[in-house]
Amino acid sequence: MKNKKIKRPILWKLVLVIGIPLFVIYSVILVVNYFQYKDSYLDQMKEYLKELTSHNAADLNSQFIQIAEQPKSIATMLGTLKKPDVKELYSLISKTVESNPSIYGITVAFEPYSFNKKIELFSPYIYKDNDKILQVDLAENYNYLHSDWYLIPELLNDFYWTEPYFDEGGGNIFMCTYSFPIRKDGKFMGIVTADISLEDLKSRMKNIKILAGYTFIISRYGTYIYHPNEKDIMRETIFSKAEMYDFPAMRKFGRDMISGKKGVESFDDPITNSKQWLVYSPISSTEWTFAAIVPEKEILEKVNEMVIHQLSIMIIGLCVIILVIIWAAYKITNPIRKLAGLAEQLATGDLTVQMTNIKGRDEIHELAMVFNKMVIDLKHYIHDMTEATKAREAVESELRIARNIQESLLPRVFPPFPDRKEFNLYAKIIPAKEVAGDFYDFFFLDDNQLALIIADVSGKGVSAGLFMAVTRTLIKTVCQKDVSPSEVLRKANYILCQDNDACMFTTLFLAIYNVKSGKVSYANAGHNYPVILSQNGEWRMLDSFNNTALGIIEDQKYKVGETTINIDDCFVLYTDGVTEATSPEKELYGEERFIKKLIKNLSLPVDGIINKINEDLAEFQQGTQFDDITLMILRRNI
Amino acid sequence: MRSVILIIFIIIIFSTLLYSQEESHKDTILFQVQWFPQSQFAGYIMAYEKGFYKDEGINVKLIFSDGSNSPIDELLKGNIDFCTAWLSQTITSKAEGRKLVNICQVLQKSSLMLIAKKSSNIFKPEDINGKRIGLWKGDFTIQPNAFIKKYDIKCETVQQSYNIHGFLANAWDVESAMYYNEYHKIILAGINEDELVTFFFSDYDLNFPEDGIYCTEDTYYSRTELCRKIFQASIKGWEYAFNFPEETLDKVMQYCDEFHMQTNRSHQKWMLNVIESSIKYKTGDSLQDWGKLKKEDYEKVGEILKNQEFIKNIPPFEDFFKEFQYEE
Known part of the structure; x- marks a missing residue:
């Protein structure tokens, strides 16, 4: 079983039904997201970059503002001093340069003769050179009056940040300079600068x-x-x-x-x-x-990174879901597969199988429990069945014996009296069960008196057979020469009624036929009416002098009827198994069909007639025989 | 005896070699231009680089200036053999009795100009009244002053530095500029042409032909052939520069880099174009007509110099300009 390949396992059905739609939905979401968020992400990126540059610009700006503060405060201070001292001036500039790491150098450049009436140009410059603080008077190196850092703020009368330049004769580096004009009483006195090194x-x-x-x-x-x-x-x-x-x-x-x-x-x-x-x-x-x-x-890589990130999350999610589906499917199908295996084992007759190790309280658990119970029930059932079969086989074997006994009770050899030429006689029982309830009998009371008996015991099987045997023996005992049929039946009825606790009864027709004269005296205990048929197809039923069946009313009296059977007439006795035979369509065989059939086959010997009738009955019932069928025909020859 | 002859022979050969080496050193012709390397001098640079001077059999050394000394002064001192200079300057010198001659008037059209921003409400010369005007020193002031005089402009003048920053910062309203230089630098500072108003002196009857090649009278008379060679190779250099501008710009930029010039290729390209139009002013591609000083131009400049009392008399044109003919 385990090796058997299942073409469409539940597992794959689950994966297909859940996994694929999920994948499709995921993909659609992803594509929509990509296009929807790409633009917004680009906008976000723009904002982010703007923020980042603004932040950096602001950082630099604050540094430059800080640098600009120094010349401004020096210029303001110099604007208030009456006459600045050279030493003090140098010391002020030095301190400022030293305490401001971002400043490369500072100069205070004076207007001609404004610092000292004897000196035209004076511009003390303090700057850093490899951690050393150096000083120089720029006026010694060049005429600063036309330098951008001097001229432009002077003319603008405002602060000025120069363009980058190489300060030859000063700091001798590439620098930018912040200049702030010194004003004393509204008069322009010079410029204070602070340099920033482009290297820094x-x-x-x-x-x-x-x-x-x-x-x-x-x-x-x-x-x-x-x-x-x-x-x-x-x-x-x-x-x-x-x-x-x-x-x-x-x-x-x-x-x-x-x-x-x-x-x-x-x-x-x-x-x-x-x-x-x-x-x-x-x-x-x-x-x-x-x-x-x-x-x-x-x-765009960042955007794609985001998409890939999202995609990986989705794929991981999808994998997890598919794994869960596989796990769930395994959890469901595994016990089912196990059950299927056990069922197959069971089918081979192994009743010891049991589904063990069942977890959970779900439908599978229920199914397993039911399976286990089924196996146990099946075991009991088969046990009971075996017992029952054994019992039935025992009964059947007894019945077979009973039938043999019964069969031995009935005259079986035909023709029964080969030396008697006056008549032909044939009878046959087709029992519905192993032991029939019907019986027939015939025997000579003397040389000319032939007793004919046909009976149908209520019920079937062994009990009916036993009752039949008792009745037959009783009748044979009672039926003596010169005893009228009615007396026979009265006596037999009386005896049967005694101790009849089972309340069984039997219908019975008794005829005493005089083989010489063809006369028949008869009595009927609730049995079917026999029929007498002539060769020309005429027929009559002995339908008078009927009384209740034997075994019912203890002191029942029976009437005697008499009739004569002409030469070549057939005297037909039968049980209700014939007329009440039913087809599978629940149709009754009936007397009419029975008589027609008799007439049709009247030319045949008596055994032939009976066989034909039986054949017709078999065809009519199509294997649904419920009751014993008994037929007996006597034809008068002389 | 043989060895003595051999020694004498060897001595003779060595002394000849030494003598010729000394001679060749002596024969190095020093040619100084007015300023740092830039496309203004591309013709001489290419004449040197392409070996046109050498082809003429002369060994020229190009010398660049830093503005601290005047090439004319160097020439008159005998420190150099040839130099380039502005016509206005050399007429003045000549009028003052300095013995120099022009052997090639390279630039025919004045590039000097005044520039103002439209935002300072200057649209015509009269609008400069009451504004601040930036001027350079020396010869650069002659045309602007003539212009101011011509339009009777009352304005404040300041000595501007050799950059455009003061003008850009609005420290002055009108900037003296060379069309090939400062004008374009202003454009390269982000100001659009339509935001500027320009006054080209050449448009106001003040066209001063600018760069010319000069030597002393002595050099001219004693070494006329050398002067012709300088003329010939220099014109050839200019022709080459205009025919192969990209190669020329490569060379110019190489020179600029060597001199740590803070310039760029775009700017040098512009300069080369303006110089080309100045050299070809009124003559076009006809090489035969390049380098000629026209008498009327000379007279006009002299007249203005005289009017401005820079000179008393205009030196005779024939003494001043010595014409050479370009040979194909």
Whole structure:
């Protein structure tokens, strides 16, 4: 059984019915989600990148604001001093430079002759060089009056962040300078500056990561202040790149950037021939712009990552569900398979099988319990059946003996009186059960008087057979020469009624036939009326002088009838097994059909007639014989 | 005896070699241009790089300036052999008695200009009244001053630095600019052309031809052939530069990098284009006509210089410009 291949196991049905629709639903959800959330995720990414750049820009901004505070406060202080002392001035600048790690150097540049009437230009500059604090008077190296850091704030009369430049003769590095004008009583006295080293900015910027992209800073005029490609710093502007690559969109982005806007733009980069995202945010204090370029591929990868993430969760979920289905199916089908195996074992006759190890309280458990009970019941039933069969076989064997006895009781040899030519006689019983309740008998009372008896005992089987035997013996005993048939029946009835606790009875017809004269005297104890048929087809029924069956009323008296059988007439005696035979369609054989059949076969010898009738009956009943069939025919020859 | 002859022979050969080496060193022609390397000098760079000077049999060394010294001064001191300079400057020098001659007037059209932002409400010369104007020093002030005088403009002038930042920061309203340089730098700072108003001096009858190649009278008269070779190879260099602009820009950028110039290729490309149009001004591609100083241009510049009292008399044109003919 276990090796038998089941073509469509429940397991696969469950997987197909639940797993596949689930997979389809999952896939549809996934596709819908992908398209629905792709755009929103891209928007989210834009917002995220904007936030990130804003945050970094704000960080840098706060640093620059802090730097700008120093020149501002020095300028304000100098504006209030009557005449600043050189030493004090140097010490003030030194302290400020030392205490501000973000500041590379500070100078206080005075208007001609405004610091000292004898000195035209004076600009003490304190700066850091490899952790050393150095000082120099810029006036000794160059005329600062036309430098951007001096001239522009002077003319603007306001603070100014310079574009990046190489400070030759000063710090000798690439730097940007914050300048703040000194005013004393409304009069311009000079400029205080603070420098930031582009190297410092560079190292700071290198630590800022915006996804896998790169960051850069452009000045308010689009000049690269920081760019990972160092050659671009101070050389290129975002607009020179736009021009070089003939890329007008970049110029537009650049103008948006230097106008202090925040933004995210995606564009086809002609340099890398790929789609990129530009995200930027202003550094308000310097009017610079912090920006990042992120490959769109990376952003889409993130979107795909999300989808793959979702997909893996779904697939894992699906696998778990399918495993659960397989597990559940196994849990259900395993006991069923086991039961099937046991059932097959049972079918081979093994009644010891029992379904063990049943867990749970479900239908399977119920089925197993019922199976177990069925096996036990079957065992009992088969045991009982065996016993019953044994008993029946015993009875049947007894019945066979009884039948043999019964058969031996009835005259079986035909013709019974071969030396008597006056008549022909034939009789036959076809019992419905092993032991018949019908019987017939005939014997000579003297040379001429022949007694003919036919009877039908109530009930069937052994009891009926026994009653028949008693009745037959009784009749044979009582029926003597010169005793009228009615007297025979009266006596026999009386005797049978004694101690008849079983309340059995028998119908019986007794005729005494004079073989010489053809005269018949008869008495009837509730039996069917015999028929007398002539060769010409005429017939009559001996339907008078009928009385109750034997064994019922103790002092019953019986009447005697007389008739004569002519030569060649047939005297037909029979039991109700003939006329009351029924077809499978519940149709009665009936007297009419019986008589017609007799007439039809009248030309045959008596045994032939009986055989024909029996054949017809067998055909009519089609194996549904309920009652004994007994026929006896006497034909007068002389 | 034989060995003595051999030694003498060897000595003769060595001294010849030494002498010729000394001669070749002496023969290095020093050619100084007015400024750092940029496309303004692309013709000379390409003439050098492509070996056109060498082809003429001369060994030229290009010298770039940093603005601290004037090439004309160097020339007159005898420190160099040739230099480039502005016409206005050299006329002044010549009028002051300095013995120099122009052997090639390279740039025909003035690139000097004034630029204002439309946002400062300047649309025509008169609008400059009351505004602040940024000027460079020296010769760069001649045309603007003539312009101011011409339109009777009353304005504040400031000495502007050699960058555009003051103008961009609105420290002054009008910027002196070279069309090939500052103008484009302003564009590269994100300002669109339609946001600017330009005053080209050449459009206001103040066209000063700019760069020319100069040498001393002495050099010209004693080594005229050398002057012709310089002329010939320089014109050839310019022709090459215009015919092969990308190669030229590669070279220019290489020079710029060597000098740590904070410039970019886009800008040098623009400059090369403007210089080309200035060289080809009124002459087109006809190489025979390149490098000629027209007498009327000379007279005009001289006239303005005289009017502005930079000079008293205009030196004779024939003494000033010595014409060479380009040979194919």
